[in-house]
Amino acid sequence: MSNLQNWIDKNTYHHSEFWDLKKLVEAKKKKNLTISLCLPTLNEEKTIGKELIIFRSELMERYPLIDEIAVIDSGSNDKTLEVAKNFGADTYLASDILPNLEPKRGKGENLWKAIYQLKGDIIVYVDADISNIHPRFVYGLVAPLIYRDEVKYVKAFYDRPLAFSGNVRPSGGGRVTEILVRPLFSLFFPDLTAIIQPLSGEYAVRREVLEQIAFPIGYGVETSHLIDVYHKFGLEAFAQTDLDKRVHENKPTQALGKMAFGILQTFIKRAKALGIFEKAEHETILRQFQAKRDQYEQNLIEIIEEERPPMIEIEEYRKKFKK
Amino acid sequence: MKDFSDLGKQLYGLEDKLKKYREVLLANLVMIGEIPAPTGHEENRIQFILNRFDEAGLTDSSIDDAGNGIGMLNGKESEKALLINAHADTIFDAKTDHTMQVASKEIMGPGVADNALGLAALTTLPYILEDLEIELNNDLVLLAGVKSLGRGNLEGIRFFLENNKFDIKNAICVEGIQLGRLSYSSIGMLRGEITCRVPETYDWSRFGDASAILTLNEVINKINDIRLPKRPRTSIVMGSIIGGSSFNTIARDATLGFEVRSESQEVVEKAGETISDIVLEVSSKTGDQVELDIFAKRSPGGIPYSHSLTKCARSVMESLDIEPRLAPSISELSALIDHEIPALTLGITVGEQTFKSNETIQIEPIYKGLAQLIGTILAVDGGYCE
Numbered sequence: 001m002s003n004l005q006n007w008i009d010k011n012t013y014h015h016s017e018f019w020d021l022k023k024l025v026e027a028k029k030k031k032n033l034t035i036s037l038c039l040p041t042l043n044e045e046k047t048i049g050k051e052l053i054i055f056r057s058e059l060m061e062r063y064p065l066i067d068e069i070a071v072i073d074s075g076s077n078d079k080t081l082e083v084a085k086n087f088g089a090d091t092y093l094a095s096d097i098l099p100n101l102e103p104k105r106g107k108g109e110n111l112w113k114a115i116y117q118l119k120g121d122i123i124v125y126v127d128a129d130i131s132n133i134h135p136r137f138v139y140g141l142v143a144p145l146i147y148r149d150e151v152k153y154v155k156a157f158y159d160r161p162l163a164f165s166g167n168v169r170p171s172g173g174g175r176v177t178e179i180l181v182r183p184l185f186s187l188f189f190p191d192l193t194a195i196i197q198p199l200s201g202e203y204a205v206r207r208e209v210l211e212q213i214a215f216p217i218g219y220g221v222e223t224s225h226l227i228d229v230y231h232k233f234g235l236e237a238f239a240q241t242d243l244d245k246r247v248h249e250n251k252p253t254q255a256l257g258k259m260a261f262g263i264l265q266t267f268i269k270r271a272k273a274l275g276i277f278e279k280a281e282h283e284t285i286l287r288q289f290q291a292k293r294d295q296y297e298q299n300l301i302e303i304i305e306e307e308r309p310p311m312i313e314i315e316e317y318r319k320k321f322k323k
Numbered sequence: 324m325k326d327f328s329d330l331g332k333q334l335y336g337l338e339d340k341l342k343k344y345r346e347v348l349l350a351n352l353v354m355i356g357e358i359p360a361p362t363g364h365e366e367n368r369i370q371f372i373l374n375r376f377d378e379a380g381l382t383d384s385s386i387d388d389a390g391n392g393i394g395m396l397n398g399k400e401s402e403k404a405l406l407i408n409a410h411a412d413t414i415f416d417a418k419t420d421h422t423m424q425v426a427s428k429e430i431m432g433p434g435v436a437d438n439a440l441g442l443a444a445l446t447t448l449p450y451i452l453e454d455l456e457i458e459l460n461n462d463l464v465l466l467a468g469v470k471s472l473g474r475g476n477l478e479g480i481r482f483f484l485e486n487n488k489f490d491i492k493n494a495i496c497v498e499g500i501q502l503g504r505l506s507y508s509s510i511g512m513l514r515g516e517i518t519c520r521v522p523e524t525y526d527w528s529r530f531g532d533a534s535a536i537l538t539l540n541e542v543i544n545k546i547n548d549i550r551l552p553k554r555p556r557t558s559i560v561m562g563s564i565i566g567g568s569s570f571n572t573i574a575r576d577a578t579l580g581f582e583v584r585s586e587s588q589e590v591v592e593k594a595g596e597t598i599s600d601i602v603l604e605v606s607s608k609t610g611d612q613v614e615l616d617i618f619a620k621r622s623p624g625g626i627p628y629s630h631s632l633t634k635c636a637r638s639v640m641e642s643l644d645i646e647p648r649l650a651p652s653i654s655e656l657s658a659l660i661d662h663e664i665p666a667l668t669l670g671i672t673v674g675e676q677t678f679k680s681n682e683t684i685q686i687e688p689i690y691k692g693l694a695q696l697i698g699t700i701l702a703v704d705g706g707y708c709e
């Protein structure tokens with residue numbers, strides 16, 4: 001699996017590598033690219049205003065990196081759209097885009113409709129609930145697409161500082177990632193375990209990729225993207241960027257249960273379609289992450305679930321109990 | 324004084340023109356406000372501001388030995404300098420959640436008014452002046468001053484004033500709120516703390532008597548009884564009180580934070596002496612340890628109401644329909660007065676809940692406040708205040 005480590009070393013960035021926005025804007029101009037920022041919302045009045053101010057100031061007014069900012073809303077009943085309009089975003093109700101289609105409600109729906117509504121060659125999706133918003137949430141994700149033509153899909157990951165000792169710390173995603181998605185990927189798509197936070201809601205993608213993949217409208221959208229892009233374009237199409245800390249409201253375990261259930265449905269659907277379950281042998285190595293200073297490396301743990309047969313099949317047992 | 328109508332033409336429509344800088348200004352405000360900067364620990368905030376000065380092409384920007392952030396915009400003539408100052412520290416400690424919340428019409432967060440907005444105005448000024456193609460005759464020195472509040476006692480700006488090499492002609496201090504404030508003089512002030520401590524080996528037979536809170540209460544009552552003159556105007560502000568640890572344990576210590584303010588230096592000093600006597604008296608009467616620590620003083624002074632700089636600022640305010648509210652100041656203005664630099668303090672917008680974590684400012688009046696600041700800079704720079 002040193003290939004996977006090679007991939008990690010080559011395709012994993014830290015946002016600070018792209019601090020030079022002037023250079024980034026020049027490279028974008030040279031490649032004649034347009035970039036759209038999509039903020040999917042549902043009742044985000046507390047955080048949307050700040051996100052818009054910062055993105056417009058830093059990435060439109062000062063450094064023209066993004067060409068449009070759109071808020072696509074699922075039907076907020078707070079002031080999300082009023083605040084967004086006030087701070088100069090193009091605002092859309094998801095149900096008003098492609099109105100001839102039967103409307104569906106979910107974040108994936110908004111992301112999918114953004115492909116139709118927005119104009120950019122690259123679309124960057126950023127959740128609207130981030131309270132420590134910073135321009136890096138956008139430039140950190142679009143930069144690998146601007147500088148490297150072969151990269152098609154850039155995923156965010158964040159430092160979640162858990163209790164750690166010495167200079168090695170566990171690093172990875174949230175609870176659903178570590179308990180559900182990473183074990184599933186370790187079993188069926190070991191290459192995808194190289195993505196440190198497969199469920200992060202921030203990513204930048206080329207239109208040519210977005211228009212070719214299906215979008216679950218609910219919790220499964222991130223998982224399905226990874227499987228589908230991997231299947232169509234291979235691991236080389238991905239890159240990932242460390243965006244440091246992301247502060248948002250923590251979800252209760254029950255909400256995570258719902259999320260896990262949605263993800264599992266999406267996963268099973270894809271695994272069946274790709275004939276993954278029919279494979280004779282599954283992997284027995286769980287692939288987790290640890291970070292040594294700035295280096296991320298995989299931690300491979302062999303877990304073989306051996307079984308004993310029913311006791312009735314054991315001769316000595318049958319003799320002892322005369323069965 | 325030069326004919327002010329010429330300047331009026333420059334100011335015409337300025338407020339509307341400034342609306343296009345909303346995002347740039349508010350982004351600076353939010354980003355500055357979210358960097359904690361308790362007095363004495365402002366370095367991250369100063370570094371951010373310095374980065375902004377660098378981005379705006381202010382090649383001479385630097386951090387001085389006191390930790391102040393200084394930006395310099397060269398003037399065409401470059402003989403004299405106008406100083407714009409905003410203090411960088413806040414009363415909130417680093418553990419406070421500094422998240423700023425942006426609503427349609429207002430922004431809320433700890434220190435947003437005092438003084439993230441003042442700093443944002445200072446930081447955005449070079450960007451705005453360049454974009455509006457305003458070139459000044461004199462140098463514009465932008466100072467984000469550290470260690471200003473509380474025990475900081477204006478240390479940052481005092482260091483700057485004692486050690487800088489500029490020929491500062493005038494100065495403007497920028498505060499986030501309130502729009503319309505016009506401070507041109509300082510009152511006399513004395514700021515201190517009184518701490519009462521119960522000795523470790525206290526007499527149990529006194530039961531509830533031996534409490535630092537009760538002792539401090541005695542001090543407070545006596546301070547409250549001090550007779551203050553109506554003229555010159557004088558007041559004693561009992562600003563904060565900290566003491567004790569729980570419901571059922573006798574308070575071992577209690578501290579009062581207070582400030583004496585007066586138009587007369589003599590009255591301030593006399594009140595200070597009386598408080599010192601009270602502390603000695605209560606200490607000897609109760610046997611508790613009572614200590615007085617005076618850590619900040621200001622002398623009254625400043626420019627007169629009729630000074631050309633004040634007149635100039637009032638004219639600018641008038642042209643922008645701002646009602647001037649005259650109030651003395653005990654902040655950075657005092658340090659400038661001590662150095663005999665004619666100076667003013669201006670506010671940028673209206674706000675409320677000052678010094679609370681839900682401190683709030685209004686967005687809309689900011690353009691007027693900024694127009695007032697730029698107008699006053701143009702007036703000073705154009706020789707209208709001489």
